[in-house]
Amino acid sequence: MTGQVRTVDGRVAGRRGQATRQKLLDCLSEMLSSSPYRDVKVIDVARKAGTSPATFYQYFPDVEGAVLEIAEQMAAEGAELTELVAGRSWVGKAGWQTAQELVEGFLEFWRRNDAILRVVDLGAAEGDKRFYKLRMKILNSVNNSLSDAVAELQSKGKVDKDVNPAAVAGSLVAMLAAVASHQKGFTSWGVKQAELKPNLALLVHLGVTGKKPTK
Amino acid sequence: MTGQVRTVDGRVAGRRGQATRQKLLDCLSEMLSSSPYRDVKVIDVARKAGTSPATFYQYFPDVEGAVLEIAEQMAAEGAELTELVAGRSWVGKAGWQTAQELVEGFLEFWRRNDAILRVVDLGAAEGDKRFYKLRMKILNSVNNSLSDAVAELQSKGKVDKDVNPAAVAGSLVAMLAAVASHQKGFTSWGVKQAELKPNLALLVHLGVTGKKPTK
DNA sequence: TCGGTAAGCTGACGGCATGACAGGACAAGT
DNA sequence: ACTTGTCCTGTCATGCCGTCAGCTTACCGA
Known part of the structure; x- marks a missing residue:
């Protein structure tokens, strides 16, 4: 029932993947608290999470999509x-x-x-x-x-x-x-x-x- | 008293300049109504106003600055x-x-x-x-x-x-x-x-x- | 009429973010 | 060791940002 977490290209995310994903969400959350929404960039979030922009795009279509995820939680x-x-x-x-x-x-x-x-x-x-x-x-x-x-x-x-x-x-x-x-x-x-x-x-x-x- | 309208680099704006400036503000205003704030780009505003991005930056430091101007009006x-x-x-x-x-x-x-x-x-x-x-x-x-x-x-x-x-x-x-x-x-x-x-x-x-x- | 001066605009450019892909690293089972 | 599928990143084309030098246009005084 609880729809499995999936990457943008359809793969199911394993334990490691989910951890990375969550870390990205946490970092995005922090960025939203500290800088205006308009100025939050994917590259900053990725850097803060110790990963690369490409990784971000593997889990979320864009910043907006990730924000929706956080909001859902x-x-x-x-x-x-x-x-x-x-x-x-x-x-x-x-x-x-x-x-x-x-x-x-x-x-x-x-x-x-x-x-x-x-x-x-x-x-x-x-x-x-x-x-x-x-x-x-x-x-x-x-x-x-x-x-x-x-x-x-x-x-x-x-x-x-x-x-x-x-x-x-x-x-x-x-x-x-x-x-x-x-x-x-x-x-x-x-x-x-x-x-x-x-x-x-x-x-x-x-x-x-x-x-x-x-x- | 009524502080003259000035460009970013300090020149005073004449009749023509003020018209361009106002046109940019109007177009920005329209854009804000039709697309999300995060997606409003300088280049789109400039295009809509029939001018170039460089002109925009002559009158406003950035999008935020222009928005402040509209809000002030x-x-x-x-x-x-x-x-x-x-x-x-x-x-x-x-x-x-x-x-x-x-x-x-x-x-x-x-x-x-x-x-x-x-x-x-x-x-x-x-x-x-x-x-x-x-x-x-x-x-x-x-x-x-x-x-x-x-x-x-x-x-x-x-x-x-x-x-x-x-x-x-x-x-x-x-x-x-x-x-x-x-x-x-x-x-x-x-x-x-x-x-x-x-x-x-x-x-x-x-x-x-x-x-x-x-x- | 004719410069001179300041206003007005833009092409071009380096820099950076975006978003896509292919390929390499890694973990787990056999 | 080998296979399989997950996970990550280097790289690249594209497009926007923000600046500057330089060209055009308007105004004004002589």
Whole structure:
């Protein structure tokens, strides 16, 4: 089932090959963190991995292809985001707790993977379907959970009927992602990291429930 | 005062030179809309403008430099965003109106300039100070207005004291920008354009005032 | 009208990244 | 030792980058 790892020309990769491949991915990942996407060259990645450009092209069609691979791995790990929202309560003090933990976990995940997420975001915004589906895959768990929570509160009459749960959930998730990408930007608006989180949590809680949290 | 337009090697650009320069910028702008940022080459831009790569380098240090120029022009136009928020009321029906018009105007502005804004966003996220300041310049008017609005409501006791106006405003602006960049993404979550706007307006209103709008 | 001067443009070039291929090195089984 | 298939790299044609010298064009004052 788990499709074997293959080289570009169709051979199956053995133990050594997979190690090389992974090393290339790791080095690419590092490069993405330290220099602008536009300037990341195959030759640099290969050099850093102690191999040659030709080797890189044996495993990946181009830089973009390798980035997709890294992103795919990250998306798999991103399942951890599900735990932040699945089956949580959004009423009373527990609701405030849920919002806080969601914000905390989301920002942490984004910070840990910011370099690749930046590129995924760019690809998605440019309309590349592969990146775009990947972005959905990563955000889906959170998005669906939030959407369900809104829909449930709505069915109980606690949220207005003309609210579209998917739209609200998507917007909140987009907000979290954007703020995470530009965390540094906030400091120059005089907002400290620590202050940011509770305010974000407040917005999430307001968006989901329509009410201020009880703390 | 208005620093004369200069070539890279210090000459002042005359009428003809400025026209060429602008043509290059226009063509670059077009290219950014139609192909991924990473694949935009100087030679393509030059060809499209009916000139040679050497001419491009006469006016700009590199692609990034030219993009900054385009973004700068756009930031100047972006003053129109100020009108969406300056001196508006956030109470009662007028408040709902303000939120709606802000969302509408913001999305429109972003859609019109999405290609350059994508690149600015990327540059800012990568930590490039020039892009980062540019992004602030564009968003500042909206951000400051929202921040002021929250602070005012706060001083009247209508918003909790532990809310940080700048953090809330910044987060809302980031949300608007992110949603605008990924508008297409929402359609595959089953959310239509037309549905998106009122829900965004709702979130903005909730964030600023802490209350549901009266419609 | 006629230089003189500065603006404007380009051909050409060394340098480097890309992407493809064929062939050599290596490990594992027989 | 020999075979087989994996793994890596040297090499090469191609194409973009970024620079420079030098040519053309426009403007201006005498």
